[in-house]
């Protein structure tokens with residue numbers, strides 16, 4: 001039996017943050033680039049690929065399905081696509097690790113294949129709800145058995161899928177993407193509507209790989225029966241990784257940093273809007289386009305923050321940034337209220353509960369609600385934090401340590417490598433006080 005790796009950090013004030021920071025490649029884009037390149041015709045090149053455990057797990061799964069993937073240099077992948085009809089049955093279960101994105105998108109992509117597949121994940125992923133993708137996929141004709149709506153997912157191959165018009169009740173790019181990827185192999189038209197627009201990387205990348213698709217914010221429509229053509233993908237730096245430095249430099253007096261070539265897809269940058277409304281000093285410089293995605297340098301200087309009511313319509317645009325926002329809110333004057341964010345309860349951990357408990361351990365007053373929290377800003381004392389193995393919670397409390405009166409001990413940080421390998425090294429180089437316990 002394998003035992004989860006447990007590592008701890010000790011974070012303490014390191015002084016002002018300075019320098020240029022290159023955050024790793026975008027996780028959402030990296031997952032999708034591997035998936036589409038694998039089932040395209042021809043050889044694709046992916047540059048800026050995130051070498052995190054989540055996206056490495058997705059790449060390893062396609063190798064098990066018979067796709068050759070080369071690594072000519074770090075952060076580059078050359079994928080020898082086999083076409084939508086060229087994947088081969090795997091001999092073993094397919095391990096998605098910690099990645100909700102990997103498992104949910106693969107469920108859609110594998111539902112219409114002629115062979116059976118079994119998708120498994122780690123303890124955290126095994127607790128995450130899958131009915132949100134199983135319901136629409138089964139309506140399309142898929143046959144997928146689960147453990148009462150939770151992983152493992154046993155996909156029976158050889159099902160004839162048909163397109164559906166699906167109105168999702170939750171704003172989830174993973175649900176939308178699973179249905180669209182199943183739609184590639186379905187008879188007729190597949191349409192997905194969402195209650196609030198979510199990140200549109202699947203739609204944009206399908207178009208880049210030559211698949212006809214209509215989409216506008218909140219709705220996407222495609223038909224089965226086309227082919228994907230290999231292409232080049234340039235992956236921008238991940239806004240969600242950059243977010244930890246945006247908050248840290250805002251909070252630590254004297255800080256002045258530049259985050260380079262960060263992906264600025266508007267469905268990802270809600271934290272920027274919210275931090276600016278709280279008083280943050282962040283300039284967008286050199287806004288341009290790389291590989292069809294907006295990118296910019298983000299210049300951040302320290303600024304005092306004041307609490308706000310986070311607009312509910314910003315929530316899907318910053319869904320992964322709440323751990324960092326909770327720290328910003330704890331350091332702001334006044335109170336910050338988050339509503340309409342119940343989805344946070346079904347991430348790698350229950351992020352409302354994990355962040356509230358961690359902040360309380362540092363002396364912050366937090367009133368938790370079913371779909372959010374009210375955070376009362378005030379001084380942070382030191383303390384011990386259980387990250388519950390959640391990468392974003394661990395990184396958020398590393399920021400808290402930079403502005404605490406005493407040290408912050410953060411437990412179980414190994415999963416930081418799922419989305420941000422090398423975070424601790426980069427953070428120390430920028431000036432963080434952060435060491436292994």
Ligand SMILES: O=C(O)C1=C[C@@H](OP(=O)(O)O)[C@@H](O)[C@H](O)C1
Nearest residue numbers: 028101171172173174175319320
């Ligand atoms: O599609 C994606 O790449 C993602 C969508 C979001 O999840 P939901 O779709 O469940 O909101 C996000 O939390 C996750 O980190 C990545």
Ligand SMILES: C=C(OP(=O)(O)O)C(=O)O
Nearest residue numbers: 098099100101102320347
């Ligand atoms: C929720 C996240 O990812 P996933 O759903 O892919 O596990 C995340 O990275 O914060």
